[in-house]
Amino acid sequence: MSQTSPSTLPARMESSFQELLHExxxxxxxxxxxxxxxxxxxxxxxxxxxxxxYIAKADGRVREQDIRYAETLMKALALxxxxxRKAIDHFRKGKEANHLPLRRGxxxxxxxxxxxxxxxxxxxxxxxxxxxxxxxxxxxRHRCEDAISHMGLPVVISDDIFDSYASKxxxxxxAAPGKPATYEQACQVLGVTRRDSLAEIKRAYRKQxxxxxxxxxxxxxxxxxxxxxAKDRLLRYQQAWELIRQxxxxx
Numbered sequence: 001m002s003q004t005s006p007s008t009l010p011a012r013m014e015s016s017f018q019e020l021l022h023e024x025x026x027x028x029x030x031x032x033x034x035x036x037x038x039x040x041x042x043x044x045x046x047x048x049x050x051x052x053x054y055i056a057k058a059d060g061r062v063r064e065q066d067i068r069y070a071e072t073l074m075k076a077l078a079l080x081x082x083x084x085r086k087a088i089d090h091f092r093k094g095k096e097a098n099h100l101p102l103r104r105g106x107x108x109x110x111x112x113x114x115x116x117x118x119x120x121x122x123x124x125x126x127x128x129x130x131x132x133x134x135x136x137x138x139x140x141r142h143r144c145e146d147a148i149s150h151m152g153l154p155v156v157i158s159d160d161i162f163d164s165y166a167s168k169x170x171x172x173x174x175a176a177p178g179k180p181a182t183y184e185q186a187c188q189v190l191g192v193t194r195r196d197s198l199a200e201i202k203r204a205y206r207k208q209x210x211x212x213x214x215x216x217x218x219x220x221x222x223x224x225x226x227x228x229x230a231k232d233r234l235l236r237y238q239q240a241w242e243l244i245r246q247x248x249x250x251x
Contacts, residue, residue: 009154013116017157020120021164026191028211028230029169031128032069032220034121035076044118045077047104049087051122051147052129053094058139062095065132072220073125100150109152119151127161136162169229179239183247186240198248205241209234 009017020038027033040048049070056066070091074084108119130136130144141162148158180186187194192204210216212230 010113016117017120020124021160024124024164025168028233029165030211030220031125032072032076033211034124035073038121040077040121041118043107044122045087046090048122048125049090050094050104051126053091054097054100054147055126055130055140055143057095058143059137063133066129069129069132100146105150105152112152119153120157122151123148123153123157124161127158131165169226180236180243183244186243189236189240201244205237208237
């Protein structure tokens with residue numbers, strides 16, 4: 001999180017946002033996986049796909065990655081054929097829009113103080129959509145910020161989401177971490193502590209591996225850099241588990 005967030009966000013929103021960013025990290029920064037684990041109310045769908053279409057057209061034309069990402073979210077939301085047609089229609093309307101109609105973010109703004117989670121989940125999804133081509137350019141980022149603001153959220157929300165991607169996704173190819181060398185490092189990779197039992201660590205390992213398994217990645221709209229990052233995470237999870245398993249076997 002950036003240092004400005006705690007003083008900018010109300011306590012309820014800050015707490016929900018922290019939890020969602022943590023879960024996003026555990027999902028390997030895949031918004032589709034996040035939606036599979038965390039319920040998104042049905043009334044969020046139309047504005048979500050409208051915003052995605054609006055952002056996708058920021059550079060003048062929609063890319064294949066934008067379409068694949070929208071399809072990934074439709075699958076994550078388990079939309080019926082009728083619901084998919086509605087989502088596609090709203091995505092198309094977003095593409096054709098030169099500005100955001102006030103009504104698109106109205107429900108988010110009305111519920112924000114009492115129930116900020118739907119707006120925050122939607123914000124994560126549209127921020128992911130802004131960077132399906134990699135680090136977002138100025139036009140995509142500005143349209144994403146417009147959508148965030150339209151939901152009544154402060155722009156610092158998008159800053160923090162992009163910071164999370166920058167620190168966990170965008171820099172991986174330039175500075176991939178090395179193989180874990182100690183038990184403590186292996187535990188950090190798997191998100192466990194040295195006090196956890198081997199059975200607990202094994203469950204954590206399987207959960208982490210499932211999020212970046214090649215079969216699952218093939219169903220998602222990922223850029224080449226994201227695929228490479230997921231493969232790197234999978235290798236490190238395997239290395240960490242092997243180190244921990246050998247340590248327990250020899251003790």
